[in-house]
Amino acid sequence: MTFINTPDYRHDTPERLGVLLVNLGTPDSPSVPDVRRYLAEFLSDRRVVEMARLPWMLLLHGWILRTRPARSAHAYQSIWTQEGSPLLEIARRQATALQGLLDARLGGPVRVTLGMRYGRPSIASGLAELRAANARRVLILPLYPQYSATTVGSVFDAVARELMQWRWLPELRFVNQYHDEPAYIEALAASVRAHWAEHGQAERLLLSFHGIPQDYFDQGDPYFCHCHKTARLLAETLKLPAERWALSFQSRLGKQEWLKPYTSATLEDWGRSGIKSVQVLSPGFSADCLETLEEIAVENRKLFLEAGGQSYEYIHCLNDKADHMALIADLVVRHCSGWPEIERPAADANELVKRAERARACSPSG
Ligand SMILES: C=CC1=C(C)c2cc3[nH]c(cc4nc(cc5[nH]c(cc1n2)c(C)c5CCC(=O)O)C(CCC(=O)O)=C4C)c(C)c3C=C
Numbered sequence: 001m002t003f004i005n006t007p008d009y010r011h012d013t014p015e016r017l018g019v020l021l022v023n024l025g026t027p028d029s030p031s032v033p034d035v036r037r038y039l040a041e042f043l044s045d046r047r048v049v050e051m052a053r054l055p056w057m058l059l060l061h062g063w064i065l066r067t068r069p070a071r072s073a074h075a076y077q078s079i080w081t082q083e084g085s086p087l088l089e090i091a092r093r094q095a096t097a098l099q100g101l102l103d104a105r106l107g108g109p110v111r112v113t114l115g116m117r118y119g120r121p122s123i124a125s126g127l128a129e130l131r132a133a134n135a136r137r138v139l140i141l142p143l144y145p146q147y148s149a150t151t152v153g154s155v156f157d158a159v160a161r162e163l164m165q166w167r168w169l170p171e172l173r174f175v176n177q178y179h180d181e182p183a184y185i186e187a188l189a190a191s192v193r194a195h196w197a198e199h200g201q202a203e204r205l206l207l208s209f210h211g212i213p214q215d216y217f218d219q220g221d222p223y224f225c226h227c228h229k230t231a232r233l234l235a236e237t238l239k240l241p242a243e244r245w246a247l248s249f250q251s252r253l254g255k256q257e258w259l260k261p262y263t264s265a266t267l268e269d270w271g272r273s274g275i276k277s278v279q280v281l282s283p284g285f286s287a288d289c290l291e292t293l294e295e296i297a298v299e300n301r302k303l304f305l306e307a308g309g310q311s312y313e314y315i316h317c318l319n320d321k322a323d324h325m326a327l328i329a330d331l332v333v334r335h336c337s338g339w340p341e342i343e344r345p346a347a348d349a350n351e352l353v354k355r356a357e358r359a360r361a362c363s364p365s366g
């Protein structure tokens, strides 16, 4: 076997714990060629599109990648900022905040890096940074609260594919989901309450999650159930009666049936049936992105107002809010329990040096 990614860890420097924060990823720029490249990578993922390969590749390259990039690029241009794509910029802020929290709590033995499932910085580059930091233990933390094979499963594939090329593997742990974590539900509830304190309460609260094809759920993907549990716990925490809120699924693509009810249809129904004011939250997105800033905040607003609604407010994702990042830091600490960086933090910095010295005795160069 040829290992492409050598040389490996070092014997002579203190060991660290690495945290790879992962999110979906975004194009390098909102230009049509960059969006096409991004969509080609994303939509070639077998976890995302389960259709038989040959017909899907013909459809993808023969039609979708010739038509969709222009439309998607236009949408990306509308949300792009000086800092670039909101998803990536927020992910960077999240990584910085998490590093700060873990440093304050553990005194410095943890290195946080970022890896995007599609586009850059890649999962491979994030793992390489962790290896360069001598992170012998690694926690993979996909920032998807609800598990789906299309997202979390796909992150696993990318990590495994990269590590197949390493000779010296890290110890590895993986966060699968955190859809019912009390601190996550409480952070969502706090963001809704803060919005209510400033703007008052609308007639209805819509909890809109990214959809997946219905067929994936029928075959066993637990995503639908995770979304429902998150929504129920949030409504209970907010003490919202059933008639004041609903759950829906957005971002449908293609002609097949996706999870229902659709966000767009729900908002149109509400507008037509005399509901005047709504607030919309997307609890499944840990960071604002195209799907919230354009599809929810702009497109769906238009649908509701055209159907007769009068007031439409979008409540932002948790992004790098303090309570959100504190819960992520807590997830890290709990998932890494038993590992030395967590169990014997700052007070034992000397111990780390001593261990590095002991290890040097058996390194080829030592
Ligand atoms: C076949 C398609 C798709 C599945 C299944 C899917 C699942 C899924 N996606 C997210 C989160 C995000 N998706 C985003 C954008 C996006 N999603 C799809 C397709 C599927 N997603 C496409 C083609 C796009 C690109 C934009 C477009 O052309 O419409 C984003 C935003 C990325 C950004 O750059 O801002 C996120 C985030 C989840 C959580 C999910 C399943 C649970």
Ligand SMILES: [Fe+2]
Residues within 6 Å of the ligand: 210, 251
């Ligand atoms: Fe998506």
Ligand SMILES: [Fe+2]
Residues within 6 Å of the ligand: 251, 252, 290, 291, 295
């Ligand atoms: Fe979308």
